[in-house]
Amino acid sequence: MGQRYAVLISSTASPFMNEFFFDVVNMRQTLLNYDFNANNIFVLYGNGTDYSHPSFPAAKYNPAPPITNLAATITNVQQIFTDLSAGTNGFPQVTNQDLLFVYTFDHGDDQDSMFNAISTLCLNDGKMRADDFATAVDQINYAYRIFCMQQCFSGGFIPHLTNARTVILTAAADDEVAYPTDTEREIISDPTLGNVTYPHGEFNWHLFAALDGQTLTGTPVNADDDANTFLTMREVFDYIEGIESSSETPQYDDGNRELGERLHLNFADLCMRDNLSDVGIEPTTGSSICRSPDICHFRNQLLDPGAALLTPAALSQDTHFEDIEKGQSNWIYLRIRNRGYTPGNANVDLYWTRPSTLPTPASWTSIGSVPVPVVPVDETIVAGPLEWPSDQLPDSKHCCFIGILSNAQDPAPDLSSITDSTSFRQLIRENNNVVWKNFDVEDMFGGGFAHVEFQIQGWPRVHCISDLELDLSELPDGCKASMKIVKRITQNSTLVNMQPMDESALYVQFKLGKDPLSAIRHMELKPSDNTEAILFIELPEDAPDGVYDFWIRQLVDGREVGRISRRIAIGDHPYVGNRNTKELHINGKCNWIRKMSSTNRVAFRDIERAIHQGYNGCATCMPEIDTD
Secondary structure, three states: OOOEEEEEEEOOOOOOOOHHHHHHHHHHHHHHHOOOOHHHEEEEEOOOOOOOOOOOOOHHHOOOOOOOOEOOOHHHHHHHHHHHHHOOOOOOOOOOOOEEEEEEEOOEEEEOOOOOEEEEEEEOOEEEEHHHHHHHHOOOOOOEEEEEEOOOOHHHHHHHHOOOOEEEEEOOOOOOOOOEOOOOOEEEEEOOOEEEEEOOEHHHHHHHHHHHOEOOOOOEOOOOOOOOOOOOHHHHHHHHHHHOOOOOOOEEEOOOOOHHHOOOOOOOOEEOOOOOOOOOOOOOOOOOOOEOOOEEEEOOOOOOHHHHHOOHHHHOOOOOOOOOOOOOOEEEEEEEEEOOOOOEEEEEEEEEEOOEOOOOHHHOEEEEEEEEEEEOOOOEEEEEEEEEOHHHOOOOOOOEEEEEEEOOOOOOOOHHHOOOHHHHHHHHHOOOOEEEEOEEEEEEOOOOEEEEEEEEEOEOOEOEEEEEEEEOOOOOOOOEEEEEEEHHHHOOOEEEOEEEEEEOOOEEEEEEOOOOEEEEEEEEEOOOOEEEEEEEEEOOOOOOOEEEEEEEEEEEOOEEEEEEEEEEEEOOOOEEEEOOOOEEEEOOOOHHHHHOOHHHEEEEOOHHHHHHOOOEEOOOOOHHHOOO
């Protein structure tokens, strides 16, 4: 990210309303103090020129060069947001990686020019309605937005601007006027002119004090309630609300996501990706929430992690990992990006759980923590490795990983607040510091046979109605697929593209049809249900070489709560193992391979992997590792 943009709007150019310009100057200086680029701060004021009057000679309020870019008109407000959206007329283009800060100060009204009841901002050419203002601003892509509004009735703008990536602070409610400072005044002493009083808005006075750490007259202020050295927008608002002395009620909104408790003007936004298309925006983009490319696990330590994991090609792939190898330590590396505005460090807690379409936090087992060194702005680093000792490894070579990143600026979500499937879904989708990896690759030959074991879970202490969907549309033509599942949870369900083919007292096996999507609708899961299921896939002998993805997902109330993703890599792999005899052969050089049933052929890329899984070299083609 790394780019921050600000639009400051104030209209009235009058010697009797000079605070409208003075506070624009102060807001701009505060942003500069937070290292905003001066070229990225745009001022719309009055008739298009800075305010100046001999009664107010302080150099601070007579900036040189002038700071006003455009007149504060409805047309210009609409146009500047259009230009910032498109990068036209000499303005930069704001992207979905950037922070947009918008400040307004002028008269406000609770009705438009046609006397309709709606909050408005008074500009040089008329009243701009809150909905029209929102329409103009909403043209812009952004990562986050912050609005600070001093005008009367400014609270009425909140319903039109609120969303999950926006923090809004206003001076007054939608039915209240806003006031200038009552007891606070900035008096600048000049030896030739005597004392000159510079007025300000009440809300603005406290806004600047909180952000700057002192009032405009130099009295120290500490709005950092948790004393972690990071002043969040929520802390700014709490300070304003606690000290306001005028008859106005400051308003706050962050889309009910507590974004303001993390977001501040020098935000170090460290994140890991949920999938390759994820750029760190909250909530996550892309369809998959279980395919993080940034949790990378290997059987041995990497000699040069940066060279292996940080090249452009490596960052664009989600297959930089190996199957878990039992009987030895495994090693986990993490890729961490800083999409914020200042360098920052963090810590990542890692967990594993068995493959599941709803891996509730109660099923997680801690692997350990990885300290993340300082990450520069807009850069990605490798953290780790974390050693995963052999005596702590799961029985299966496949498992699900969960990573939770935390630092003082962006604390980890409170896991105790994850009380149902909705809050679990929000945990993954709406936090860019929580990732989930439930993705594996299986090397296979044409005619091969694979099975995916996974768990279908309910929620602790709650009856749960779920859907299970399977998408096999990318598999080669001629594949055969079936699924074995606990009969109880399907008895009152509706089957889509599935037919029973075998059953026992406890289980039923369904044949999956040729349509790409199969489903079990309305599965009834008991509280804390944890049932086993197996998906069987048989490839045709003539399956073309290539990679083929498929997935299984669980939905509650029509919304995805989790999925398992798999990739089958069909190719001319160098080694062939016999599933029954546990013998390993060199592909293309051993006559025994032709005598082997295709369903018994296991593909291997390297000898070491096969030996670790208990295979022994063929006496004919690999006598050097034949131990029989």
